Amino acid sequence: MDQDITAAREKFLNRDFDEKTFAIPAEKTIEYARLCGETAPRFLDASHPEFQAPPTYIASLSGSRSLPEGFPRFGLGMDAGKGVECFLPVRPGTTITGRTHLHDIYSKTGRSGRMVFAVSRMAFFDADGQHLANADSRLVMREKS
Amino acid sequence: MSLAHRRPLWQFCPAHCIQLFLHFVGVLVLLDLHTHSIKSDDGRAKVENYCQWIRSKNLPIDGFVLTEHRQFDDESDYSALAEKFDLCILKASEVETEYGHVLVYGVTPGLQAEFDFGSISLSLARVIEASNAHGAIAVPCHPGRPRVGMFAHTDELGVPEGVEIVEIYNGGSRDQEDQIAIDNASQLGYRGIGGSDSHIVSHVGRCATRFDVEIKSIDDLVSALKAGQFEAVNLKSGN
Numbered sequence: 001m002d003q004d005i006t007a008a009r010e011k012f013l014n015r016d017f018d019e020k021t022f023a024i025p026a027e028k029t030i031e032y033a034r035l036c037g038e039t040a041p042r043f044l045d046a047s048h049p050e051f052q053a054p055p056t057y058i059a060s061l062s063g064s065r066s067l068p069e070g071f072p073r074f075g076l077g078m079d080a081g082k083g084v085e086c087f088l089p090v091r092p093g094t095t096i097t098g099r100t101h102l103h104d105i106y107s108k109t110g111r112s113g114r115m116v117f118a119v120s121r122m123a124f125f126d127a128d129g130q131h132l133a134n135a136d137s138r139l140v141m142r143e144k145s
Numbered sequence: 146m147s148l149a150h151r152r153p154l155w156q157f158c159p160a161h162c163i164q165l166f167l168h169f170v171g172v173l174v175l176l177d178l179h180t181h182s183i184k185s186d187d188g189r190a191k192v193e194n195y196c197q198w199i200r201s202k203n204l205p206i207d208g209f210v211l212t213e214h215r216q217f218d219d220e221s222d223y224s225a226l227a228e229k230f231d232l233c234i235l236k237a238s239e240v241e242t243e244y245g246h247v248l249v250y251g252v253t254p255g256l257q258a259e260f261d262f263g264s265i266s267l268s269l270a271r272v273i274e275a276s277n278a279h280g281a282i283a284v285p286c287h288p289g290r291p292r293v294g295m296f297a298h299t300d301e302l303g304v305p306e307g308v309e310i311v312e313i314y315n316g317g318s319r320d321q322e323d324q325i326a327i328d329n330a331s332q333l334g335y336r337g338i339g340g341s342d343s344h345i346v347s348h349v350g351r352c353a354t355r356f357d358v359e360i361k362s363i364d365d366l367v368s369a370l371k372a373g374q375f376e377a378v379n380l381k382s383g384n
Contacts (some may be wrong), residue, residue, distance in 0.1 A: 001264055106186070108214065109241050109265050109293050117186070 001003055002107055003118065008072060009105050015098035017068035018122075022061050027055040032060065052089035058135045059084050063100045066139065071102075072114040073141070078103055080122040080140035086133045090124065098122040098134060103136060116141045163232065171330060174356045175378065176233060176366070177209040179248060179286060179340020180349055184221065185214040190346045192223055195228035197346075204350040205380070209231025210340070211364070212286075215263045217252040235363045238262060242269040244285060244294040244305055248312065248340075251281030251367040255318070264293040269295075282370050284338060286312040289325030296329045304333060310370060313337030314379045316351030323379075338370070339377035353378045 003010075026046050033054045035041035042050040061083045090096060103121035107114055118139045124132045168181040175248060180195065181188035192211065211218065211230070216238065223234040239252045240262055247269060249256070253327050259275035260267055269285070288295035288311045295311065313326045314337070332338050339352035354378045369375055 001261065002266060035311060060265070107265050108186070109246070111291055113292055114265065 004072070004074075005105060005107050009020055012068050012071060012102045013105065014101055014103070015068070016099045016101045018063040018065045019097065020063045021095055021097050022124075023095050024053060024057075024090060024092050026051070029090075029092045031056055032057050046092070050089070055086045055133075056141060057136050058086075058090060058098075058122075059137075061098060061122070061124075061135065063098055063122055065100070066137065067118060069101065071118070071143055075141040075143040077139050077141045080138040082138070084133060084137040087135075088126070088130055088132045088134055091126075094126060096127075097125045098135075099125070112142055114143045116143070155163040172231070174358070175206045175353050176183055176235075176339050176356065176360060177249075177350050177353045178207050178237075178338050178342070178366075179212050179239070179315065179352075180209045180343045181213060181239075182211055182218075184218045185218070185344070186223060187214070188344050190344060190349070192221070192234065193226055194346045195343075195349050196232055196234075199232065200230055202269050206350045206353050208235070209349060209362075210235045210237050212237045212239040212248050212340070215258055215265070217262060233360055235360075235366060237363070239286065240267055240272060241265040241293075242267040242272055244295045244298045244302065245288065245290070248284045249276055249281055250284065250287045250370060251279070252369055253275070253279050253281065253364055255279050256281055261279070263376075269305050270307065273305070277307070280367065282310070282367050284306075284312060284370070285309045286340065287315040287318060287326070287342065288312065288320060288329065289318065289322040289327075290315075294322065294326070296325055299329075308333075308335060310336045310338055312340055312377075314339030314352035314377045316341030316343060316348055316381065336373055336375070337377040338375060339379060351381045353380060365379045 030044055038054055041048045042052055043054050100122045104119040107116045120137045122135045126132055149373055178242050182190055182192050218236055227234040238252050250251050256275055256279040273283045285295040291297050313330050338354045341348050341351040343349040355378050358369050358374050360366050
């Protein structure tokens with residue numbers, strides 16, 4: 001692994017750099033579900049006993065920072081995709097907390113030269129501190145040649 | 146390995162029928178030697194979905210090799226899928242060197258200890274030397290591609306020692322990248338393989354390599370590559 005990547009990993013990985021609370025309004029999660037084409041009543045019907053936000057809803061929540069303070073700018077940054085990992089349902093009408101850390105930093109080479117990827121993970125917790133889900137946001141920085 | 150798979154003949158296009166005929170008259174195996182699954186950071190294809198696609202589209206390949214980026218996938222066992230779909234599924238690696246990307250077939254624990262597969266600045270000479278020492282074989286892929294192809298670097302770095310095979314057909318090649326690979330390989334006396342470099346299921350089998358010996362294991366594949374018993378095949382539409 002390149003020295004600058006190793007150094008960045010040592011300095012920034014797995015350290016929370018942001019915390020934010022999010023209200024989860026039922027009308028918003030229902031609208032989100034409708035826009036996604038969901039048909040399952042548990043996502044659309046607030047009276048359903050298992051009423052919950054669609055799993056990908058959390059990917060629409062963003063923190064106050066996308067990268068930690070002092071993170072090196074390797075180049076022009078672009079969105080390189082998102083992913084979610086769900087452990088427990090996110091219940092509309094509650095407030096959840098998102099804590100963000102860098103989960104991975106790595107590099108690869110392509111037609112345009114070296115690219116550095118930073119995977120920012122927001123871990124969501126309910127009021128009891130239960131880990132509900134993770135939302136990963138991947139940023140690619142293309143180095144200037 | 147059979148290509149017939151109980152499919153009626155009318156489901157095959159003429160090129161597939163020729164392939165089928167060749168299978169009946171002798172041992173011929175067609176493998177896609179360059180694919181990526183979700184194990185690669187940019188791979189979006191599940192291995193089972195590759196298998197389903199190959200069978201549902203009657204692709205004329207008998208199997209594929211997973212060449213995950215900057216790693217060797219030790220943990221996955223695809224033998225059940227291979228049996229279920231009657232496909233040969235093998236595992237290899239794609240590593241990154243100063244001469245661009247290189248496929249490594251025949252990865253062993255010993256070879257993994259020789260260099261950091263995750264590095265993007267490996268020495269090609271080191272990769273070739275270590276591969277040879279551990280019974281593996283290193284094959285520069287998409288060598289006609291800017292930056293990540295071997296021939297983009299030979300003017301500056303010279304022609305590397307020890308290369309015997311390069312990928313001359315790559316499913317992700319643009320413009321003249323394959324032709325550059327073919328021309329340079331011909332000039333330098335390299336043999337050529339083909340692979341789709343697929344990252345999504347619908348791209349598997351766009352290019353492949355035909356062998357005239359049975360390939361049932363990675364050892365069979367490495368032996369056939371070292372013996373030169375193969376031919377690159379371009380199956381992209383229009384070819």
